[in-house]
Amino acid sequence: MPLEDQGKKGVPPACSSGRSIDVMPDVILEHILGFLPAEDAVRTSVLAPRWRHLWKSATGLRIGCRDRGEAGTGPVKEYRKFLHRLFLLRGGWSLETCEIRARIGEFFSHLRGATAELLYLASYPVQGQGTQDDMMLLPPMLQNMPSLVEAFIRLVRSTTCKCYSCQLSDSSYNADSSDTNSVLLNGLSQDKSLTLISTYYSLIVFKGDLRWCPIFSNLKTLLLNEHWCVPDDFDELACILEHSPVLEKLTLQLFSEGPKHNVEMKGGFSLMGPSTIIISEHLDIVEIKCGVVDERVSVSARHGEIQAAE
Amino acid sequence: MAAPESGDGNNGAARMVTLISSDNTRFEVEAAAASLSQTLQLTILDGGGGGGDGIPLPNVDSATLSKVLEYCIKHAPAAANGGAPNATAVDRAELERFDNEFVNIDQSVLYSLIMAAHNLEIEGLQSLVAKKVADMIKGKSPMEIRRTLGFPDPTPEEQAEMNAHMLEYGWAYE
Numbered sequence: 001m002p003l004e005d006q007g008k009k010g011v012p013p014a015c016s017s018g019r020s021i022d023v024m025p026d027v028i029l030e031h032i033l034g035f036l037p038a039e040d041a042v043r044t045s046v047l048a049p050r051w052r053h054l055w056k057s058a059t060g061l062r063i064g065c066r067d068r069g070e071a072g073t074g075p076v077k078e079y080r081k082f083l084h085r086l087f088l089l090r091g092g093w094s095l096e097t098c099e100i101r102a103r104i105g106e107f108f109s110h111l112r113g114a115t116a117e118l119l120y121l122a123s124y125p126v127q128g129q130g131t132q133d134d135m136m137l138l139p140p141m142l143q144n145m146p147s148l149v150e151a152f153i154r155l156v157r158s159t160t161c162k163c164y165s166c167q168l169s170d171s172s173y174n175a176d177s178s179d180t181n182s183v184l185l186n187g188l189s190q191d192k193s194l195t196l197i198s199t200y201y202s203l204i205v206f207k208g209d210l211r212w213c214p215i216f217s218n219l220k221t222l223l224l225n226e227h228w229c230v231p232d233d234f235d236e237l238a239c240i241l242e243h244s245p246v247l248e249k250l251t252l253q254l255f256s257e258g259p260k261h262n263v264e265m266k267g268g269f270s271l272m273g274p275s276t277i278i279i280s281e282h283l284d285i286v287e288i289k290c291g292v293v294d295e296r297v298s299v300s301a302r303h304g305e306i307q308a309a310e
Numbered sequence: 311m312a313a314p315e316s317g318d319g320n321n322g323a324a325r326m327v328t329l330i331s332s333d334n335t336r337f338e339v340e341a342a343a344a345s346l347s348q349t350l351q352l353t354i355l356d357g358g359g360g361g362g363d364g365i366p367l368p369n370v371d372s373a374t375l376s377k378v379l380e381y382c383i384k385h386a387p388a389a390a391n392g393g394a395p396n397a398t399a400v401d402r403a404e405l406e407r408f409d410n411e412f413v414n415i416d417q418s419v420l421y422s423l424i425m426a427a428h429n430l431e432i433e434g435l436q437s438l439v440a441k442k443v444a445d446m447i448k449g450k451s452p453m454e455i456r457r458t459l460g461f462p463d464p465t466p467e468e469q470a471e472m473n474a475h476m477l478e479y480g481w482a483y484e
Contacts, residue, residue: 021421021443021459028428031436035444042482046452046475048461048468066449085481 026054034060034097038086056090064101219244220282223251241283251287327359329379335372336364339379343386348431369429374422377415381435384408389434413442417460452476 021029033041033055041055041062063083222244224237241247325341329350341359345351350365359365367375388405413420420439427435447455452472456464464472476483 022461024421024424025428028424028440032440032443032447035437035441036448039482040448040450042479043452044447044455045479045482046472047456047459049471052475082481 022048022050026057029054030057031059033058034095035062037062037065039066039082042086059095060097060099061090061095062097062099065099219247221249221251222247246282248282249285249287250283325360327354328362328364329359329375330364330366331370331372331375332368333372335375337372337375337379339383340386342390343379343382346382346386346389346432346434348433350430367430370426371422374419374426377419377423378426378430378432378435381412381438382432384412385434409438413438 029051033044036044036058038061041058045052045055063086222240224240241250326338327341327344327350329337329339329344331337341354344359345354350359353359353365370378385405388401415423420442423435424439424443427439443459446458450458
């Protein structure tokens with residue numbers, strides 16, 4: 001493979017090693033490819049013979065991350081075909097980053113045996129397909145990710161259903177029926193940083209999980225959205241806090257749909273409540289992100305430093 | 311600038327180390343900043359690089375090294391805070407602004423930085439520059455990528471091979 005013109009003037013000799021991307025070692029190129037959406041990564045295989053198989057060892061896997069074609073749009077059939085090929089061909093499951101914004105969760109099981117330090121999962125189910133199937137496929141994958149340091153999980157009930165509180169009753173998922181004790185959270189309990197963006201629907205899953213009380217022994221930062229702080233029902237929040245002995249920072253983001261999303265909350269907002277729970281002594285920061293801070297709202301935390309972001 | 315627990319045994323003033331580029335330029339920098347490099351960290355922990363000694367870096371020229379150190383100095387305080395769980399949103403936004411501006415550079419400088427970040431094992435910088443190249447590739451056709459990355463125009467044989475490959479990988483181009 002002929003390289004870029006070597007004879008450029010005025011560049012110190014030591015710099016020449018960095019002049020063409022093709023003289024870089026594979027590890028660097030695999031790192032670069034790890035930042036690309038899976039589709040773009042695969043397509044680099046055509047560039048030159050050397051690039052033929054590089055994408056298969058990319059250090060990151062990003063599915064559903066292209067700018068155009070938001071999750072929930074585009075033909076599912078083609079996408080499924082693409083993913084099928086991708087998982088068939090791709091080796092190297094030692095990932096640094098795994099980012100999945102998927103409309104279908106069936107391929108989660110392909111990730112069994114993958115290791116990643118950073119995991120971003122967002123599930124957007126296709127109409128007519130329930131999230132519960134995704135939910136059942138997630139745990140085996142997560143349990144096999146011992147090196148996970150940071151996880152961001154967002155589960156959305158349905159792309160057509162914007163109202164989170166509706167149709168709660170027709171949810172067929174029943175946490176009790178799962179044969180593994182804690183389906184989701186147990187797999188995550190070793191994380192250092194965890195973001196759980198929950199809708200009512202998936203909160204049911206988390207609720208079921210929490211009854212088994214996983215200990216988040218390494219959890220240092222935690223971000224939760226408004227569905228974790230439904231007034232008068234802070235059991236889940238309390239339970240997570242109680243089981244996070246080294247938690248340092250708690251962020252409550254009260255606009256899961258982006259900064260313009262307004263959440264109206266009535267009722268008391270007291271974490272501590274009458275029955276005081278035991279929270280981490282390391283908890284230094286409680287950050288609450290919301291649009292307007294109503295002065296009637298008061299938040300108290302033991303070592304509390306409250307920061308309200310705009 | 312505070313430099314706690316980053317390998318400097320001194321109390322009081324921050325410990326300085328000297329780095330010597332391939333073209334023999336000497337850079338004096340706080341040990342905490344230089345320690346962002348995994349490669350240098352052990353040497354610095356062992357007390358190297360101080361006094362008149364200096365640590366030679368035969369693979370990094372002075373232009374690249376000064377750019378690398380600009381990054382290290384900016385990121386050292388946050389790194390000293392252990393990933394800075396208590397960094398404010400303002401601090402984070404400022405670092406992000408710096409990073410964006412930092413990689414807004416000539417491609418040959420970017421390539422030199424990639425090699426230097428790799429050789430010196432500076433994790434944050436490695437990701438920053440890799441992401442920059444990925445952004446340059448994203449959404450482009452193979453020919454556009456070749457041009458962007460500075461590949462020469464393909465010979466007819468190479469072109470034929472590319473076409474054949476694209477047929478084989480049709481599933482990735484739908």
